[in-house]
Amino acid sequence: MNVSHLALEDNHTITQRILDEVRDILLESLTADLITELVDRDMDAMEQATQHLLRLVGGRLMATLVEVSVLRHVGPPPNCAQCNRPMRLVDRRRERKMHGLVGDFAYSRPYFHCRACGDGLAPDDERFGVGALSYTPALSRVAAAQAVDVPFERAARKLSETLGADFCEADVYRAVESLGAVAETEIQAEMATPAAPPPAPDGDTLVMGMDGTTSHIEGAWHEVKVGVVGTLGPETKRDPTTDRELFAVKNPMYCAAANTEADAFMPRFLWLARQAGQGHPALRRVVFINDGGPWIWTRASQLDQEGVERIEILDYFHVTEHVWRVAGAFFGPQSLDAHAWVRPVLENLLDHGPEPLLQALNALRPRTKDQKDELRKATGYFSDHREHMRYPQYMDMKLPIASGIVEATCRSVVCQRTKGAGMRWSRMGAQAVLNLRCFYLSSHDRWRNFFDHRPLRNAPRVALIRRDAQDAA
Ligand SMILES: [Zn+2]
Secondary structure, eight states, X not given: OOOGGGGGSOHHHHHHHHHHHHHHHHHHHSOHHHHHHHHTSOHHHHHHHHHHHHHHHHHHHHHHHHHHHHHHTOXXXXXXXXXXXXXXXXXXXXXXXXXXXXXXXXXXXXXEEOTTTOOEEOHHHHHHTOOSSSBOHHHHHHHHHHHTTSOHHHHHHHHHHHHTSOOOHHHHHHHHHHHHHXXXXXXHHHHHSOSSOOOOOSSSEEEEEEEEEEEEETTEEEEEEXXXXXXXXXEEEEOTTTOOEEEEEEEEEEEEEETOOHHHHHHHHHHHHHHTTTTOTTOOEEEEEEOSOHHHHTTGGGGOOTTOEEEXXXXXXXXXXXXXXXXXXXXXXXXXXXXXXXXHHHHHHHHHOHHHHHHHHHTOOXXXXXXXXXXXXXXXXXXXXXXXXXXXXXXXXXXXXXXXXXXXXXIIIIIHHHOXXXXXXXXXXXXXXXXXXXXXHHOHHHHHHHHHTOGGGGSOSSOOSOOOOBOOO
16 A cells, blocks of 8 residues: 555544555455365365465554554654764665564665764664564564573474464574563663662562572583572462471562673672562561572672561471481481481471481491591581571471472573573573573563563664574474
8 A cells, every 4th residue: 555645644544544455455365266265175274364364464454554653753864873963864765574473564664874873773663662673573572482481493383383474493583682682781780770669579578599500501511590589478378298387489580690600690689689579668578598509698698678587598308418418328328227317307307496406416426437528518517507497487487498499490490491402502592581581480560561661672783692502302
């Protein structure tokens, strides 16, 4: 359709024109011959033909809406973002092709150029919230929602299956890479200078933890650190293993960083905690639950907030593993004597806290070097964590004593997506996927908030990041 005159028409006329055009497309495509052919075929053929038709209609509708919008927003030449000089109109109608969620289409818009620094700009693209990608924002979002779950090649196949058109792995990868890079820029900016005060937490208690796992990044296995923060209670649930009542975790939120040192990870974790309400005056208590990783415990105090109680809990199952290792060294692994020693030690730990355990260790008399080493390690570990093993108190307070939420975070955020057979990542590629996956798994709001402010607009203009993440399988 020639839309140039539509810019001046009223909305009613435009609507009528668009409806006319849809009718024309249907009349053009849905010929008597096609209908004759389809009615003799099965429902799959009918539906695929209908989907194809709807994509044609969708693409034409998008093209019309976009072109009318372009014509209605003619403005003066913009100033160059690099050098701030006025830019020159070089093309009144530069064409751009898009792959969209509802169909493919092309549109034309004015294109400006900066003579001084060579920069080019189409202000309408900025207004539409599109970046350099060939995917529309809606298609990028849907592609990303697939690719946070499955390898890029499979995400492309799922898109093709669902939308009834061809989508390729490279384009899906580019969409994720760009969006993930924008997410990283936003996270870094928020880490440095929070834009707003922390939101009110969903309850008065937050539960949080950190851990590390690995992924194959830039040619070797590197640590990926994860963090999780959720609200604890006031709803309770029954723990199936201990049959006791404890507070349920609500609205967990996640963050992850590929190949990062502990000190570099902490600002990201603090940023996450802040998103969940850390720093808000309504917060009363922070429960920090973890396994024994020393880098985690030494940094817990960074979460301190005035008037907020911080309770640190050592994962009970890591404790039992250590107790069993000592028993194995002294009484033989899995021996009856080992069982006889371990059972009361663990029962006392749950009923009376860490002191009976430390006394039981104290009463052991090592005879071999192996026993001496195990005892020294265990005594050191349990003495360091004495104040993190007040299990009777935690259970009275209905707090969790196992770090299941943290371990589940490692698995669900990192391992399930980045550790498939043959997966190799660049650091930026891994970080891009991890950022989006964290948003996606955190909550629908987190994901929607990110996409609501048109992230593609800020995506790198050209693919800055080399495509060297490959995921097979
Ligand atoms: Zn310039």
